[in-house]
Amino acid sequence: MPEVKVMNVTKAFAKGKIVAVDNVSLHIRDKEYFSLLGPSGCGKTTLLRLIAGLIQPDEGEIYIGGRLVNDVPPEDRGIGFVFQTYALFPHMDVWDNVTYGPRVKAWEEDKSTRIGREMLEMVRLYERADAVPHELSGGMMQRVALARALAAGAKLLLLDEPLGALDAKIRLTLRYDLRKLVKDLELTAIHVTHDQAEATAISDRIAVMRKGRVLQVGNPQELYMNPKHIFVAHFIGESNFLEGYVSEVREKKEFVVELRQGLPLQVLGKGHKTGEKVAIAVRPEALEIKKGKVRKPNSLFGEVEGVQFEGTDIRYEIKLENGDHIVVVRPSLLMEWFSAGEKVTVGFPAEKIFVFPYPLKGLREELALE
Numbered sequence: 001m002p003e004v005k006v007m008n009v010t011k012a013f014a015k016g017k018i019v020a021v022d023n024v025s026l027h028i029r030d031k032e033y034f035s036l037l038g039p040s041g042c043g044k045t046t047l048l049r050l051i052a053g054l055i056q057p058d059e060g061e062i063y064i065g066g067r068l069v070n071d072v073p074p075e076d077r078g079i080g081f082v083f084q085t086y087a088l089f090p091h092m093d094v095w096d097n098v099t100y101g102p103r104v105k106a107w108e109e110d111k112s113t114r115i116g117r118e119m120l121e122m123v124r125l126y127e128r129a130d131a132v133p134h135e136l137s138g139g140m141m142q143r144v145a146l147a148r149a150l151a152a153g154a155k156l157l158l159l160d161e162p163l164g165a166l167d168a169k170i171r172l173t174l175r176y177d178l179r180k181l182v183k184d185l186e187l188t189a190i191h192v193t194h195d196q197a198e199a200t201a202i203s204d205r206i207a208v209m210r211k212g213r214v215l216q217v218g219n220p221q222e223l224y225m226n227p228k229h230i231f232v233a234h235f236i237g238e239s240n241f242l243e244g245y246v247s248e249v250r251e252k253k254e255f256v257v258e259l260r261q262g263l264p265l266q267v268l269g270k271g272h273k274t275g276e277k278v279a280i281a282v283r284p285e286a287l288e289i290k291k292g293k294v295r296k297p298n299s300l301f302g303e304v305e306g307v308q309f310e311g312t313d314i315r316y317e318i319k320l321e322n323g324d325h326i327v328v329v330r331p332s333l334l335m336e337w338f339s340a341g342e343k344v345t346v347g348f349p350a351e352k353i354f355v356f357p358y359p360l361k362g363l364r365e366e367l368a369l370e
């Protein structure tokens with residue numbers, strides 16, 4: 001069964017100057033829909049190509065279904081591969097594209113025909129078997145590519161930005177098709193994307209990558225609710241980031257962070273020392289707003305500088321009394337409207353504030369997408 005283990009794998013290019021994959025270890029479970037998520041250039045494609053066997057690691061081991069595959073060529077790894085651009089044979093019709101694998105493997109005619117039909121019915125394109133690729137839409141071509149990748153019997157599907165070239169609407173429907181198909185056929189899928197909404201919608205678990213490294217692995221809820229790395233708080237969902245110092249460590253799991261100009265916030269958690277410089281992150285949708293100045297713990301005064309009505313939500317840009325800027329997102333249905341120039345109080349629920357060591361190179365550098 002195709003569980004995949006990547007152990008301490010490193011791959012460098014340009015004579016070692018570009019470390020595309022930097023000592024990565026991952027365990028992808030059998031029948032799991034797993035995504036590699038991160039900004040462009042973080043090493044996702046390189047890692048996928050290593051798993052596929054299209055390139056070789058400099059260090060480390062890769063196991064597929066318990067078998068060490070470092071020296072196994074791609075065609076013997078039992079994988080199907082789908083790329084961003086529809087890598088179909090342009091002069092073959094849909095049928096010949098899809099049955100290419102079975103024919104190369106010289107399967108019996110009956111079996112090839114049955115598989116071809118099954119695969120095309122599965123992606124709802126059997127009636128287009130005679131079409132050539134350029135007669136199809138992008139979404140259709142990608143469904144053919146998927147059928148072709150699976151026709152040779154692969155149980156491990158590797159997908160590199162498979163929805164990246166499609167229109168927004170098609171991308172959304174194909175997301176669900178893709179996940180359903182992987183689940184119905186009990187495949188293991190490794191899906192590369194830089195789109196966090198796509199990764200969280202489609203995946204059982206996600207590895208968030210940056211600069212060749214895996215920062216955190218978890219299911220979408222875990223990554224959203226409990227980011228272990230400041231970049232994860234930035235890349236999954238949205239966060240406000242503020243800097244401060246730990247001014248007091250209390251008994252049990254509580255401490256106080258002083259923001260600029262000494263504004264105090266109580267925070268839950270442990271492992272921080274008095275005097276430590278920290279960055280806090282808080283989701284715009286975790287914050288509360290009240291009219292005027294309301295004196296309460298964990299409430300900071302501010303002024304609304306901008307309001308954007310976004311349908312379901314309203315987005316407020318707020319300047320806090322210490323000069324820091326934050327964004328607060330509130331559901332429109334709450335019917336609590338604030339306008340630009342209005343004085344407000346922003347509530348920071350202690351249990352929804354994430355605290356991270358202040359990044360050595362500064363916040364901007366740590367959160368940069370390049």
Ligand code: ADP
Nearest residue numbers: 013014018020039040041042043044045046047
């Ligand atoms: P991603 O898929 O996350 O955008 P890649 O894995 O394609 O990232 O690339 C990771 C890094 O490795 C980038 O800096 C890229 O320029 C570099 N890289 C990838 N493939 C090669 C190659 N064949 N030769 C040289 N550099 C490469």
Ligand code: MG
Nearest residue numbers: 044045046192
């Ligand atoms: Mg890529």
